[in-house]
Amino acid sequence: MSMSQEEIEALMSGADDMQVDEVEEEITVEPFEIPPSWLKCYALDVGWKRTAALWGAWDQQSDIVYLYSEYYRGQAEPVIHAEAIKARGVWIPGVIDPAARGRSQKDGTRLIDDYVGLGLNLSYAENAVESGLLSVWQRLSTGRLKVFTGLQNFLAEYRIYRRDENGKIIKENDHLMDDARYLISSGLRVAQTAPPEEYEDWAGEYQSQSDAVDAVTGY
Numbered sequence: 156m157s158m159s160q161e162e163i164e165a166l167m168s169g170a171d172d173m174q175v176d177e178v179e180e181e182i183t184v185e186p187f188e189i190p191p192s193w194l195k196c197y198a199l200d201v202g203w204k205r206t207a208a209l210w211g212a213w214d215q216q217s218d219i220v221y222l223y224s225e226y227y228r229g230q231a232e233p234v235i236h237a238e239a240i241k242a243r244g245v246w247i248p249g250v251i252d253p254a255a256r257g258r259s260q261k262d263g264t265r266l267i268d269d270y271v272g273l274g275l276n277l278s279y280a281e282n283a284v285e286s287g288l289l290s291v292w293q294r295l296s297t298g299r300l301k302v303f304t305g306l307q308n309f310l311a312e313y314r315i316y317r318r319d320e321n322g323k324i325i326k327e328n329d330h331l332m333d334d335a336r337y338l339i340s341s342g343l344r345v346a347q348t349a350p351p352e353e354y355e356d357w358a359g360e361y362q363s364q365s366d367a368v369d370a371v372t373g374y
Contacts, residue, residue, distance in 0.1 A: 179310060182295055186303045189223060191353045194346035197224075197240070197249040198280060198337035200330045201266055205229045206236045207330035209309065210243060211338045213346055220294060220339065221301050225331060227308040233266070237273035246350050250280035250341040252333065278345060280337035287336035294339060309335075 189195075194213040200206065210224040226239050240249070255266040271277055281287065294300035302309060309331040316332050 182300065182302050183304045183310070184221070184301045186223065186305055189221070191349035194343070194348055195244065195247045196338060196342035196346035197247055198334035198342050199240070199249050199251045199270070199277065200333045200337070201252060201255055202330070203230060205330050206231070207308070207334055208240055208249070209331050209334035209338055210247070211342060213343055219299050219301060220343070221303065222306060222309065222335065223303045225306045225309050227331065233269045234273055237270055237275055241274055245274060246347065248276045248278070248345045248347055250337050250345065251277045252337065253279050253282045280341040283340070284336070287340040290339045291335055300339070
């Protein structure tokens with residue numbers, strides 16, 4: 156069953172616990188190993204109090220995007236964040252909050268320059284809030300955006316993401332929600348498949364599993 160954009164937004168603004176659980180059941184899936192042929196990207200929201208990154212894998216055949224990993228940490232230098240991001244795949248391209256055009260407190264350099272200098276492959280994301288939200292809601296309401304159940308920080312933000320009485324998004328505890336907008340509206344444009352060595356690892360694991368299967372019984 157899929158839900159309309161209006162149903163999702165209504166449930167997520169003033170919903171009770173049972174309704175929130177129903178929404179989460181619709182959008183979450185148990186983690187699984189992602190095929191190397193799927194496109195991957197991530198989105199990065201930077202700040203001293205909180206730096207957050209969100210990774211997505213895009214199955215183009217079904218046009219479903221799976222949010223499969225997150226990073227959530229505050230009060231650390233860019234080198235700490237960069238190492239954690241590269242550990243998930245240095246080859247994966249990312250898009251970054253356009254606010255990173257601003258100057259870092261360290262020496263006046265742009266934040267994006269700091270992260271690129273630390274080995275991240277980054278470009279600027281679009282930051283049109285309403286159109287970005289529309290893209291996310293459209294995927295959610297048609298079952299084309301799924302979230303791994305292990306993304307507890309993302310789900311915690313999702314539960315409290317809401318508008319005020321004037322219809323404006325409340326900008327509190329929404330770093331990974333911003334990342335979701337960046338990833339869907341901009342990240343998919345730069346997403347890439349895994350390099351050849353990851354295909355080789357995948358093929359080796361598949362062959363090992365096949366070798367372990369009994370030719371007669373099939374298990």
